[in-house]
Amino acid sequence: MSRLAIAFSLLLGLAIASNAQEVPAPYKLPDNAAFTEEDVNINVTADAPDKAWAIAGTLNIPKGDKPEAGWPAVLYISGSGSQDRHGFQGALDLGTWQILDAIANAGFVVLRTDDRGLGKTPLGAPGTKPEDLGYDDLVSDARHGLKYLQGRAEVNKKKIFIVGHSEGGLTAPILASEDSSVAGVVCLAAMGRNLYDVTFEQVQDSIAKQPKAAQDQTLKVQKEFQDAVKEGREPDFNILGPLAAAQLKANWKQVVPIKKWWREHFLKDVPAIHAKLTCPVLVLQGEADFQVKPDKDARQIIRNLMAGPCKAATLKVYADLDHLFKPCGGRKSEMKLYFEKRDVDPRVIKDLTGWLKGVAAE
Numbered sequence: 001m002s003r004l005a006i007a008f009s010l011l012l013g014l015a016i017a018s019n020a021q022e023v024p025a026p027y028k029l030p031d032n033a034a035f036t037e038e039d040v041n042i043n044v045t046a047d048a049p050d051k052a053w054a055i056a057g058t059l060n061i062p063k064g065d066k067p068e069a070g071w072p073a074v075l076y077i078s079g080s081g082s083q084d085r086h087g088f089q090g091a092l093d094l095g096t097w098q099i100l101d102a103i104a105n106a107g108f109v110v111l112r113t114d115d116r117g118l119g120k121t122p123l124g125a126p127g128t129k130p131e132d133l134g135y136d137d138l139v140s141d142a143r144h145g146l147k148y149l150q151g152r153a154e155v156n157k158k159k160i161f162i163v164g165h166s167e168g169g170l171t172a173p174i175l176a177s178e179d180s181s182v183a184g185v186v187c188l189a190a191m192g193r194n195l196y197d198v199t200f201e202q203v204q205d206s207i208a209k210q211p212k213a214a215q216d217q218t219l220k221v222q223k224e225f226q227d228a229v230k231e232g233r234e235p236d237f238n239i240l241g242p243l244a245a246a247q248l249k250a251n252w253k254q255v256v257p258i259k260k261w262w263r264e265h266f267l268k269d270v271p272a273i274h275a276k277l278t279c280p281v282l283v284l285q286g287e288a289d290f291q292v293k294p295d296k297d298a299r300q301i302i303r304n305l306m307a308g309p310c311k312a313a314t315l316k317v318y319a320d321l322d323h324l325f326k327p328c329g330g331r332k333s334e335m336k337l338y339f340e341k342r343d344v345d346p347r348v349i350k351d352l353t354g355w356l357k358g359v360a361a362e
Helices: 003-012 095-103 137-148 168-178 197-204 213-232 240-266 270-275 294-306 333-339 346-360
Strands: 035-044 053-060 071-076 109-113 153-167 184-188 281-286 314-320
Touching: 003 184, 035 109, 035 137, 053 095, 053 137, 053 240, 071 095, 071 137, 071 168, 071 346, 095 109, 095 153, 095 346, 109 137, 137 153, 137 168, 137 240, 153 168, 153 346, 168 184, 168 270, 184 346, 197 240, 197 294, 213 240, 270 294, 281 294, 281 346, 294 314
Parallel strands: 071 109, 071 153, 153 184, 184 281, 281 314
Antiparallel strands: 035 053, 053 109
16 A cells, blocks of 8 residues: 555545565566566665665666666665555555566666565664655665666666655656766656655545544644645644544544654655756656546646756656556546556557667657
8 A cells, every 4th residue: 555545544534455465576677678687786884784675676687788878777666655666565566567577668767665564684783673764765776776776887878767646756867966977767657746745635635525523623633634744733623623633633643654654755846856857758647547636736837847957857647547656447537447457558658668778869
């Protein structure tokens, strides 16, 4: 389950029964693979040797003779919530492997990694607890991945792209704003505004069928909790009156594990991050996406980019596709569809790989 889902399921008691779902088959190299697999460990620096740890991943390298300058490369950054290097979260197959296999088959070195606490990547240095982790730690992990790619002899250092999905679609611009050598950024179902607004709207949408009085109470608590996190304080547990205080205190305890992550997100100036980019940017969005919205997010990213020096921004919105770029079949996109066996839409893969190859050839 993603951190976004956790954020509102904890407060509203939404049930997502992933345990009953059939676990998908493990990833295996496709028969038509024009690339190899190399297991890698990306060492993370620490203040003390006994605190050192490593991010585990796979490096895909095209088969055949290496170009003189090296192959173009892609760093993939996943969305919120722990998933392995191929995009599996228990019973949930995000389809990441389909996208990354296609990019590797298109002639790119691809770095895909296990998120913290999943696969072969530990939660962090020994003694790290979930509540210790913030968004800035995840950005730092991606930064280590970029540095690793830049140090590989197979890679053309002038042709490194960053592809980020969902939360990763914000991390990618952050890294590109810091490093002018990044050749391009792809934002897949990314946020064009702060997570504060995205989370609040997700909660608002999820309770839209409740009576107005119940909606007002829930949103009042949601805003107080988010404000408290952003401002670094305890919430007002009497916001609904003293009789509800005990329940709100219990709910607040459930929020504690994501408090640091939330706060570091809430303090980010998202439009300013986008406005710093100078490299080409591709923004892809499913029109049926219920986690982020085409106008408030995808089109807002373009507006943010145009406020800065970026002169090569491309937007594509796909009808009937959800947050995972999988077809809904005319149905309303909702969490339970994520557990259905569906493929990433081939149009998205074609447009993504075509854009990467075009920019890499420039």
